[in-house]
Amino acid sequence: MKAKAVEKLVLGMISTITVLVVALLITILAVLFVKGYPALHSGFLFEESRDFGRAGGVLYQSAGTLILMITAVLLSLPVALGSVLYQTEYLSSGKLKTFLMQLTYILNATPTILFGLVGYLFFGVYLDAGVSWVTGSLILAVMILPTLQVSIREAVEGLPEKYREAGMVLGLTRSAQIYRIILPQCFYGIVTGIFLGLARVAGETAAIMFTATTFSGIQLPQSYSDPVPTLQTHILILAQEAVNPESLAQAWGAGLVLIGLVFMLTLVAWAFRTRMVMESEL
Amino acid sequence: MKLSYKKNFSNCFSGQAHLEPLAWIFALMNLIFVTGAMGLGVFLLVQSLPIMKAEGLDFWLGENWWVGETYGALSMIVGSLMVTALAVTLALPIALSAALYTSEYLSPSLRRGVKGVMELLAGVPGIIYGLLGISFLAVTVKESFNLLYGNTLFTAGCLLAIMILPTVLTLAEDALHAVPIEYREVAEGLGLSKLQTALRVVVPQASSGIVGAILLGIGKAMGETIAVLMVVGSLDRIPGWNLFVSGQTIPSKLGREAAEALGSGLHWSALMGLGLTLFFMVSILTYSGTRFTEWSRR
Amino acid sequence: MARFKWVGLALLLLMGWSFVGDSAAETGLRIQIVGSTTVLPVVSHAAQQFMASSNTRILVNAGGSGVGIFSAAQGRADIGMASREISSNEKKRFKNSDLKTHSVGLDAVACMVSSEIYQSGVRLLTRAQIAKIYMGKITNWKEVGGPDKKIVVIDKEHHRGTRHVFMRYVFGNATQRTPGTILVTGSNNEEQTKIAQSDSAIGMLSFAWINEDVRAVIIQDQNGKFAPTLKAVQSGRYPIMRELSLITRGEPKGKIKAFIDFVKGPEGQKSVVENGYIPVGVETSKP
Numbered sequence: 133m134k135a136k137a138v139e140k141l142v143l144g145m146i147s148t149i150t151v152l153v154v155a156l157l158i159t160i161l162a163v164l165f166v167k168g169y170p171a172l173h174s175g176f177l178f179e180e181s182r183d184f185g186r187a188g189g190v191l192y193q194s195a196g197t198l199i200l201m202i203t204a205v206l207l208s209l210p211v212a213l214g215s216v217l218y219q220t221e222y223l224s225s226g227k228l229k230t231f232l233m234q235l236t237y238i239l240n241a242t243p244t245i246l247f248g249l250v251g252y253l254f255f256g257v258y259l260d261a262g263v264s265w266v267t268g269s270l271i272l273a274v275m276i277l278p279t280l281q282v283s284i285r286e287a288v289e290g291l292p293e294k295y296r297e298a299g300m301v302l303g304l305t306r307s308a309q310i311y312r313i314i315l316p317q318c319f320y321g322i323v324t325g326i327f328l329g330l331a332r333v334a335g336e337t338a339a340i341m342f343t344a345t346t347f348s349g350i351q352l353p354q355s356y357s358d359p360v361p362t363l364q365t366h367i368l369i370l371a372q373e374a375v376n377p378e379s380l381a382q383a384w385g386a387g388l389v390l391i392g393l394v395f396m397l398t399l400v401a402w403a404f405r406t407r408m409v410m411e412s413e414l
Numbered sequence: 415m416k417l418s419y420k421k422n423f424s425n426c427f428s429g430q431a432h433l434e435p436l437a438w439i440f441a442l443m444n445l446i447f448v449t450g451a452m453g454l455g456v457f458l459l460v461q462s463l464p465i466m467k468a469e470g471l472d473f474w475l476g477e478n479w480w481v482g483e484t485y486g487a488l489s490m491i492v493g494s495l496m497v498t499a500l501a502v503t504l505a506l507p508i509a510l511s512a513a514l515y516t517s518e519y520l521s522p523s524l525r526r527g528v529k530g531v532m533e534l535l536a537g538v539p540g541i542i543y544g545l546l547g548i549s550f551l552a553v554t555v556k557e558s559f560n561l562l563y564g565n566t567l568f569t570a571g572c573l574l575a576i577m578i579l580p581t582v583l584t585l586a587e588d589a590l591h592a593v594p595i596e597y598r599e600v601a602e603g604l605g606l607s608k609l610q611t612a613l614r615v616v617v618p619q620a621s622s623g624i625v626g627a628i629l630l631g632i633g634k635a636m637g638e639t640i641a642v643l644m645v646v647g648s649l650d651r652i653p654g655w656n657l658f659v660s661g662q663t664i665p666s667k668l669g670r671e672a673a674e675a676l677g678s679g680l681h682w683s684a685l686m687g688l689g690l691t692l693f694f695m696v697s698i699l700t701y702s703g704t705r706f707t708e709w710s711r712r
Numbered sequence: 713m714a715r716f717k718w719v720g721l722a723l724l725l726l727m728g729w730s731f732v733g734d735s736a737a738e739t740g741l742r743i744q745i746v747g748s749t750t751v752l753p754v755v756s757h758a759a760q761q762f763m764a765s766s767n768t769r770i771l772v773n774a775g776g777s778g779v780g781i782f783s784a785a786q787g788r789a790d791i792g793m794a795s796r797e798i799s800s801n802e803k804k805r806f807k808n809s810d811l812k813t814h815s816v817g818l819d820a821v822a823c824m825v826s827s828e829i830y831q832s833g834v835r836l837l838t839r840a841q842i843a844k845i846y847m848g849k850i851t852n853w854k855e856v857g858g859p860d861k862k863i864v865v866i867d868k869e870h871h872r873g874t875r876h877v878f879m880r881y882v883f884g885n886a887t888q889r890t891p892g893t894i895l896v897t898g899s900n901n902e903e904q905t906k907i908a909q910s911d912s913a914i915g916m917l918s919f920a921w922i923n924e925d926v927r928a929v930i931i932q933d934q935n936g937k938f939a940p941t942l943k944a945v946q947s948g949r950y951p952i953m954r955e956l957s958l959i960t961r962g963e964p965k966g967k968i969k970a971f972i973d974f975v976k977g978p979e980g981q982k983s984v985v986e987n988g989y990i991p992v993g994v995e996t997s998k999p
Contacts, residue, residue, distance in 0.1 A: 337539065338669060674869075
């Protein structure tokens with residue numbers, strides 16, 4: 133009898149905690165929406181910011197964030213794809229494989245500000261790219277390498293053995309196997325990785341705040357050495373003037389745009405992942 | 415030497431693969447990845463050598479960070495550890511009990527719902543949490559604890575707890591859910607109740623995954639820059655045992671001072687030394703996490 | 713087929729790069745300005761006007777006086793903004809950079825308190841009192857005639873221009889260490905926010921940041937009492953004054969010189985006044 137009462141109590145406790153956690157996190161989303169929505173006047177996405185960001189929209193900030201996202205993923209994808217395929221298809225030493233996996237995990241856990249510091253010194257100072265969108269993209273490309281690698285590896289390693297066997301029966305060379313069988317079959321996994329990478333870049337602030345961004349003066353970069361305005365740093369600067377109601381309202385608006393972007397990318401990634409799981413179950 | 419080189423080389427490609435051009439391209443890509451990852455650590459190490467030479471052990475044991483005179487990182491290290499410890503203490507029990515409930519008791523559709531919300535939230539950018547932190551949490555902390563100001567280590571710890579909650583929850587839940595259903599059937603067949611099954615059979619089976627989730631959460635909390643920078647108060651001092659005062663963490667110090675010292679001088683080297691310290695702390699966590707997982711699998 | 717796709721992609725990328733490279737050659741007309749958040753509003757405003765009438769693009773970023781001087785000296789920025797003099801340490805460190813200072817206006821730094829403290833009657837602080845507060849020897853407002861409340865002592869990051877000027881007045885030492893500090897802030901906006909959010913804070917800010925939530929007190933020293941009014945500043949009696957300046961590496965040339973002249977000229981000076989500072993050329997007996 134007593135045991136049952138204890139069990140009920142514990143159950144009640146953990147169910148309450150679960151409900152509370154979900155409620156808390158949904159509240160956070162709701163607050164973001166409620167705070168950000170008023171700022172989203174019709175042209176918020178399509179207007180320049182004016183008056184130190186207190187008025188206008190976030191057109192060029194969004195553009196800057198998109199530029200960094202896309203370049204970073206374009207730079208990172210070939211390296212991620214190549215290194216994973218090398219590790220899964222060509223490398224035979226098990227020790228080396230474990231070492232490379234460890235490296236991926238460590239890179240994945242490395243605080244993002246360190247990518248900013250070291251990346252600025254290497255790309256910005258030694259390679260002389262300065263504070264620019266190129267420096268930022270390169271830094272972010274290294275930062276999302278593990279994200280892409282993990283997704284791609286999952287897809288490649290999850291490939292049913294029969295595909296490979298079929299390839300071998302047909303007498304395909306390993307390279308032919310890769311671009312006839314592995315790449316097409318892992319397409320959805322790779323796309324999932326791309327979108328998760330995009331989402332991670334979109335949310336990153338610390339690695340780019342002193343390496344790639346500017347607050348005003350630039351709309352779109354005209355050369356490789358131009359910095360760009362981004363949503364993330366825009367929010368940071370506006371948020372530090374929290375007593376000015378207009379600034380804060382604009383910050384919430386930009387926050388809502390940013391989170392909308394991140395969520396959209398995550399949802400697309402999920403859609404592709406479900407597709408991948410379905411394909412592999414066929 | 416020559417022999418071992420040859421042996422290693424044959425390890426790099428299986429079979430006749432080294433005759434294919436594609437293999438070399440992939441190997442090159444892998445080399446870029448390895449250089450990038452190792453380069454990060456090497457760069458941090460090389461760049462922080464000057465400060466190690468100038469300060470020696472005092473770099474980690476000194477309390478005073480006076481730019482141009484002396485660089486002691488102790489207050490940042492202590493700040494980082496306190497904030498992380500607080501975040502983990504707050505988040506862990508909540509995340510784990512919610513994970514247990516979600517995995518063992520919720521219907522599949524509800525479970526997917528909870529997981530969906532958590533995974534979305536795990537992706538919310540730090541800057542958004544920072545914005546929420548200075549607008550709500552700092553004010554709440556100030557008022558509910560009757561403090562003079564809301565920018566404290568406690569505020570930062572709470573904010574981090576909220577930030578790592580979804581990550582720890584989903585990963586721990588994954589680990590619990592991955593335990594084969596047969597274990598539960600056998601345990602319940604032996605007369606254990608559902609909760610007993612969950613606690614005595616499922617949790618031990620999933621322990622490696624759970625530890626991994628926890629370590630990842632700790633690493634994430636330790637390295638978070640932007641949200642902490644906005645609420646922590648940024649005062650370099652050792653807070654003693656009082657959490658309700660302003661302080662500084664390693665990432666927030668880096669975020670505040672990096673622009674001023676970019677690329678040269680002892681000040682920069684000192685910041686790189688801080689970065690190296692952080693890198694070591696997080697790497698050890700990650701490494702022991704993966705090692706632990708491997709060990710418990712065996 | 714797949715092979716052609718990759719080759720095509722590589723070519724596209726190459727073309728993209730060469731395009732980027734080409735356009736870089738055409739745009740020499742970019743001025744990068746970084747530094748003091750005190751000077752920032754003036755320069756941003758002037759830059760907008762300047763860009764309207766010229767094809768030069770001007771990037772203005774915050775960071776603080778230390779960052780401004782450092783970036784200009786390192787050639788990382790074309791112009792550094794500073795709200796203080798170049799310190800002797802910096803002079804030594806950048807002696808090869810041939811830094812030139814161009815004064816664009818004058819500013820006064822006030823000792824700020826939260827409006828609640830101001831309302832409760834703290835309208836005047838002596839220099840000795842401020843020093844004791846920052847050294848942590850006075851920790852309660854009642855010791856200086858205010859309510860029984862602990863003082864939230866707000867400091868700025870050590871390289872900030874406002875801090876240098878304020879500390880030089882209070883302690884005679886621009887880099888004085890202040891153990892009484894409770895919070896450290898960066899930009900002027902951030903400090904203003906922190907003072908306003910607290911109800912018992914003290915801090916230092918330029919006159920341009922005074923508002924209903926953040927009030928300036930009268931300062932008293934051996935030479936008398938100084939009210940934080942524009943009149944006192946213009947008469948030159950106010951004790952915590954400083955030059956706002958633009959800093960270049962070597963004598964400025966071309967577009968950079970044109971922009972500096974623009975800020976010193978009538979339109980730029982108008983924005984100096986609009987932002988609550990004192991234009992250059994107004995007769996004041998500088999400290």
